[in-house]
Amino acid sequence: MAFFRFKLLTANGRIDRGVVELPFTDNPPAIRYLERQGGVVIDIHKLGALMSWLTRVVTQGFTRVKRPDLAEFFNNMAMLLGAGVPVLSAMEEIMQEIKNPMLLMTLKFMRTDIESGQTFGEALSRHPKVFNPLVQYMCRIGEETGMLDKMCAKSAKHLEHIEQIVSGTKRALVYPAFILTVVVAACAFWFYVVVPKILALFVDMKVAIPWPTQLLMNISNWFQAYFGWSILGFVAAIFLVTTLRRKNTWFHYQTDWVMLHIPVLNNIIHLSTNARISEYLGILVGAGVGVVRTLEIITDSIENLVYKGRLILVQDSVKNGNPLSDSMRQAEALHPFAVRMVSVGEQTGRIEEQTGYVAEIYRQKLDGMVEVLGKTLEPLMLVIMGVMFGAIFAGLMLPIYDMMGKLG
Template sequence: MAYFYYKYLSKDGPIATGLIDLPYDNPISATTYLEQQGHTVIVVNPLSPFMGALAGLAIHTFEKKVTMEELAEGLTNMAVMLKAGIPLITCLKDTIADHDNSTLSKVGQQLVMRVEGGSSLAEALAAYPRYFPDTLVFLVRLGEETGSLDQTVRDAAAHTQKMDKIRRDTKSALTYPTFMFVAIFGAMFFWIYLVVPPMADMFKQFQLDLPVFTKMVIDGSVVIKANVGMIFGVLLGTIFTLVALVKSSAAVRKLIQRILMKTPIFKVILTAFNLAFITQYMSMMLRAGVDVMRTLQVLKEAIPNEIYREHLDQVQENLVSGIGLRESFDKVGIFPNFVVRMIGVGEQSGTLSEQLEYIAEDYRVKLDELVGNIGKLVEPIAIVVGGGLFIALAMALFAPLYQLIKNI
């Protein structure tokens, strides 16, 4: 896969130039592809690896995102066509034609080129990890090997829809408390930046003997007002740096996740998300015929939480040492008794995938309830935190005024 600079006389008439990402590594194949599209090629040159990386970064930054909902819809349509006996290439082309997402259409065209060039569908999907998760690639490969591609694609579509619902519910639940606390501290900044300075000038004119806490608030206001540009610059820089570190460093992700997992409201939300994520993945993979060890390996690569990833690694090690699945989950100490018991029931009765699906459904329901009730959970904390800050600020500002009025 490489980026090529092209210049051609398009089939519609005008000369066109630009960059194109193709699953080829030589200009001859790229030229052949463009000519097959009906264009008269003038020049095709491959970009250097460095320039190709820059081009890819720029293109991916501004391209339209592919949502899990769109991916699930495409997989569902494809599964229906495969079930009807339609050839794979035709299924891919028709799926592309039904989508309005330009990014998905572009990637779909490249999948078609790869499959027409002799790659399996799993190999073609694996070349685009940005758009297609490892789980999908694994299921498609399994379907190709067992001759049940239509069923595994359908399973992947159902799984993607469920995971999309879990992610959306989690984001909705996290948004309200985040917004609430940002609003509280935003209001505090407004008071300190705009309200405190004129009151400080008034205190100075009357030469009041100010309490220590009032002096601290005024001094803080002076510092903030004098350095507001630098403060916002440092704040934005810190946010961007933190985001970059979260994306690139597992240690930073683990630290932040550990802090959030100790914060009452976030702990409830993230626990429900991760347990729903784990049990949904395991249920789907086991139902598709994947063994437990391979399921855990794929799950470790897919789960976004570093803490749970470490514990899943410990579960794997326990299984390797000969410990049963129930005991392996129980031994790591992070999974609730309910989850461990249900896994034990499934292990003993041979219905593990069904029991895991029950657990996943239970946690999906909990996430739904959290989304509906998050306001009731957050409001008491917001009242205590916000009310405490505003009472402290009011006492700092109005205590000197009370003293002034008393002395008149």
Template sequence: MSVFSYKVRDLSGRVLSGTMEAENERKVVEYLRSREYFITEIAPQRIRNYNINVPRYYPKVKAKDMAMFCRQLATLMNAGVPILACLKILQIQSENFRLKNALGQVISNLESGNSFANSIRPFPHVFPEILVSMVETGEISGALDEVMDRLASHFEREHEIREKTKSAMTYPIVIMVVSTIAITFMLVFMLPKIIGMMPDTGEPLPLPTRMVLGVSDAMRHFWWLIIVVLIGVFLGLRKTVGLKNIKELLDALSLKVPIFGKLICQMIVSRFARSLGTMLKSGVGILDALGTVQRTLGNKVMAKEIELARESILRGKGIADPLEDSRYFPPIAVQMIAIGEESGALDTLLEKVAVFYDREVDNMLSRLSTMVEPIMIVGLGLILGFIIIAMMLPLLTIMTTVPQ
């Protein structure tokens, strides 16, 4: 990653400047144009004092880390500690190497006279865009400590949802891994020994036994090829998923998967409402807030729906009308947003939408966990049962053909 300094003009003609971390200059141009800035100057910037090129194997900055950072920063600022001193304290205490490293450069930028928002803007892989936008607004309004409190609550909820999702999937994954190991052991070690102990009667083996033996032979003699193919498929999928068109296609398909599609949709609506509501309550303009949410939503298809809402605002209309025509935004969410726009309390209604769909997500995760576990157990039981029957069929055949 490199750091670039830039100067731009916004739609009102105001001159803005800052720095940004990116792979190349083209990425910076794409980012600035996506925010509807007119670019006047971009130049690479030399980084002093700290190296931000952190090795990939270091842990990423997670929502939990950002929640703790925002909460501690808000607490220190409420106690009257200057922002620079706060960051130095947090840098020393931080256990995440990426965050610690980035804070070092942020401190350097602050000491050079940059604002807090412009100091953290160069590190989008550490400080999310929603944080940068809200910090910028908080600095202008003089309520940075309140903004950091809201951000802490936002990231805490994000972390809570992710942990619940992981928890719901842990048991099925454990069952699948253990069953895969058991099936592999039976096919590679047990089945050949049992078949080898049987006398040769000259009769062909039963079809199920031949099928299972074919899989067993392939696993024993071509295990290296299977591993190579699996690695190749994994790397190929990883590369393909990164392509823009493929990513959009997968995002669209993920929303149409039975049961899981509804869960994903509700999680995205919850994230949209929580992020937009938090930003509006902190004073971020509706256009900037929608732009930030659109870029950070994590789903290309839903992001297009947000873009339509943003265009509606530019035409002097509300955001509820285009969302009402959406196939993915639930009617109840759209109705609450419309009420919020009419009453002038959009930020409050968005927070209620987020709370409502957070509960829906929690309930659906609980139901899915209850449904998936028995289905997996039955499915894996059928596979194991088929293998056991395939192993026993030759014995039964011999017993029925031996003269009494």
């Protein structure tokens, strides 16, 4: 995708100027695209990286195409195609109701590609950042078999399931992070704002400082001196880790391995990844895609490099003639229960049904874990906050009692 500034002579003799984002990197295909809309391109040039970013922010904000938007699009396509409406007419009808500017722009490009002779599946493949490989394959298979409406419906259902898995994973991870942030913020406020003022009063009155109060004083002094630097260092560490994960494959793999061995977090990652692998496996094999190609698509779709490496081992084993279930068992690419269900599906010829059942079970387990985390962390946070503020009040009240005793 790149932004092009153009000057176009329209059919009625007017000069039309503007900036448009197109899925091209050179001027000639951009010119052909614009002239198919009607008119003659007088001048065109591609914007630089900075200007393209600024133009995208101004025209589209930080909008991206979300899975629910895609699911709604494919559901509508399934209904219209099932009613006998042609592909282009169905897209025109749906585009009138779309609010997401990024999706609307993508569909306009697809419409132009289809008018130029490409198929619906080929038009989808030109936008891999919007439509994942599984959806592209399903729509191509739907066109080849004359069941595009059914494949669009399956694509919508798949996107809804993946959104359920991803949102469940995010909820499971965000809630503990939110609680930790609340605790740290409360500590920072008390030790940075409240406690120093009270302790300064004790020092001015020359009250004897017991050891709990002295401990509070030391913690408060640390917050005053180093808390800001600690926050800065924490942010810098997050930025560094994120950059290294993106740039260095070895570091990315090691951090993924560490996350798979952190209590609670490892269960969340295992459940969500097993649910996604089962979901992809059932849909692709059920749609008639070969097992090896299915594994390649799944491998590209999984972000955790540890699981990605295991799936590569599964691919090699299947290519050597081993059954899928045995290959997954040896590589530990799925939980034992999921592997048994895949084995049953291989024996009965119903892999799609069995893996769909497995994916549903793991989605339910993930939802249950999110609910349990919420119920467990709420009282735990209350206990931690109670102990923390109890210690603070105890440290502050001891000098006051000592002072009152001396006055008495």
